[in-house]
Amino acid sequence: MKNLSRLLLAFVLVLGYNYADAQDKNNPWQITIGANAVDAYPSGDGGLFSETIFDEFVNVTDHYNILPSLSTISVSKYLGDGFSFGAAGSLNKIDKWGDISRNPDTTNEVDDLSYYGIDGTIKYNFLQGTTIDPYLGVGGGYTWIDEIGAGTLNGTAGLNIWFSENIGFTLQTSYKHAFEDYLQTHFQHSAGISIKFGGTDTDGDGIYDKDDACPDVAGLEAFQGCPDTDGDGIQDSKDDCPNEAGLAELNGCPDTDGDGIADKDDKCPTVAGLKALGGCPDADGDGVTDGEDKCPNEAGPAANNGCPWPDTDGDGVLDKDDKCPDVKGTVANNGCPEVTEEVQKTLNEYAKTILFDLGKSTIKSQSEEVLKDIIGILNEYPTAKFTVEGHTDSTGSEKLNQGLSEKRALSVKEYLVDNGIDEFRLSALGYGESKPIDTNKTRAGRANNRRVEINLAK
Template sequence: MKKLLKIIFMYVLLFSYNTAISQDQDNPWAISLGINAVDYWPVGQPDPQGDLFDEFFNVNDHWNIFPFISRIEISRSFGRNLSFSVIGSLNRIDKFGDLRTGPNGSLQTNRVPDLTYYGIDGAINYSFTNSGKIEPFISGGGGYTWLDKIGSGTLNGSIGVKYWFAPKFAFQLQSTYKHVFEVYGFRHFQHSVSISHKFGGDKDTDRDGIPDEEDNCPDTPGLYAFNGCPDTDNDGVADPDDACPKVKGLEAFNGCPDSDNDGVEDKSDRCPDVPGLTTLFGCPDSDGDNITDSRDKCPNVSGPNENNGCPWPDADGDGTIDRYDKCPNTKGLVENNGCPKLSEQDKTLINDYAKTLLFSPGRSEIKDESKLVLLDILRLLNTNPNAKFNIIGHTDSIGDSKFNQQLSEERASAVRDYLILSGIDRSRLSSAGYGEDKPIADNRTPDGRKQNRRVEIILVN
């Protein structure tokens, strides 16, 4: 009894000393409640006990389990990973190892009348981590155990793990080996399953269950998932990080909404109720012409911005819009600016008409009787407004060659000037004279000289 009193006094003294330190350092308390199982078999002792760790998990044959709350542990932490615990436990023992029975010496559970088991222990615990949900630990210490009226001191070593399923609550598994030195004591294992709750010493100003030292919003009740900060609009974004804390939104937009789900948050969306395009600030573009429907005068038909989203008209349907079509009412070719290409027949007609033009002898004035021919030439040129022509004058060989050269140039210029005054763009016409240098007939005969006195209109493009 004196030995027991000494052990208890040492535990009280050590526990009081650590408590004083813990209070100074504002360290938390913890209390654990659970059930325990006592196994006398796998401890390395002779019958009725067995080899060390033999059948360590043979629950049915060797474990004495008290099915009610039978273990209480009170602990106090000091430092970052250390704590001191006082443990009390209670059990009923009806399995005490195995005995060999029968002629073959087979092992059977050694049944004993219900023996009362009491234990009080002290331990110093070391946790391998002080963060995260899983906390493995080891313990070392000693205690005193009674089996009915027989008591003995023990030297204890433990291994265990805690799973923190809530900020202050953990599920704890622990296995302890208790070594007895007295000959009248019995070595054994004691296993336990407990629920642990830590409390005290943690200031929680807003009473949200999260201590201020871990609470990012210590003055406002919040959620554990957001380190103690609130989420007023329940959108999964904590209020300090929520740009729209009172309106439910998306994490991608810092808690702000996107009502039409078009990838553009409402505050930047010019059409917040209609799905649209990011490039058009959330507004739709039905015809894909990069003009929002609200600005598009033809929202279902693609058109240029210069025409308010409507296609340019093409009256003759030749693929050249009217604004660029030199022949808007006549179907033509795109490469010819919407005008039809000059046919070989028209080329021949223009040149044939030009050859019939009449001039006064030795002069460049066009005779009046040639005006109808000029009208025919104008008609053909207007039908082909994109065509360009070179007007060339020729003479016969009668007279001075220098005079004939000058006369051919003047007659070609006279035809060009007449056509320009009649509405043909000057950029379409050029003129030249070759005098008597390029005859097409014999200048020694009257008919040949008549053929050589001519004007030609040649298509350039």
């Protein structure tokens, strides 16, 4: 049994050493200073009181040995999850040691015996962070009575009553079961003032690191220790503009012009505008900001810098869609004038008078005036495409007539192109003698069949 006592003492000392450096960030240490009472009822001898250990539990007068001074001190360290480890030392004077076995109504009085105890306890607190804080514990220690000592196994129950975050009152009772026959099992009760300390506050803002969401930066209690640099009521970590006081609905950013767009996102921060336009105004509502709108008071498309499209020739087709913006035309013809049957007829009346050298494709000089008239008509219809057609009478071979008609049509086309008509608007075809408009049996009929026509391309 003596060896078991020594092993228990060694276990307590080693456990205390191992946890001496354990850390927690919020008041991990607790020291309690107070007085203790030793109660040797039951006597622990397995006799009269072995089955009734709580019968005399509060018989203070007959059984409690109380030293009227500070007689106990304990220090504990919070380990986490409600558990803590503590070590305690106590002293007392014993003049009552249970009841006399022969006479259970008579207190067993003894000479003043010295009492010393060293105990280690692992405790579990049920209601952390509350005013009423009960706990249970288990541990062991070593107790000396008049220099005779023995190891004990202890069961502990206690209650902390906290007056503030750091100061409280502690009541505790421990049942000490002795491992040696010469030390009787007994209760030890204690009461004292407890102080919690050791909390870390790295940034000095009055909020312990354990509860501080920003432990390295001084902040406000309202934000769990996080700062609000601009004082707008929004902590910096959630503030998109932490150095400028702003509005909660804009995540802490200011809105100088009050248009609901934060200044940092507002392209026109001093003038109220539209979100769709980056916070800039659009007086005429055409989708072009006033700063980029060359006609800010007249709606127009962005493609025309905010100005309405003009219709220069007044034909109802805007210049942007008008293929002939300077010539009045029709909507159906994309703003260009349409070639009417009358115009087509006039054009061919002129074309029929174009004269060629006999049997050749060269144009006679006296035809230049009529060609100028034809060019004038073609210029009035700048998008219209035409086919220059050559025709002959039936005099000569068909092959010869076909070739001659093609050459004469091409000769007229080249003349028109050389005088300003877009080549892509013209094509040349020869029909030879295949499309007569009169009889080839008379001189007048053959003259009519030898002709050039300029027809609108279909």
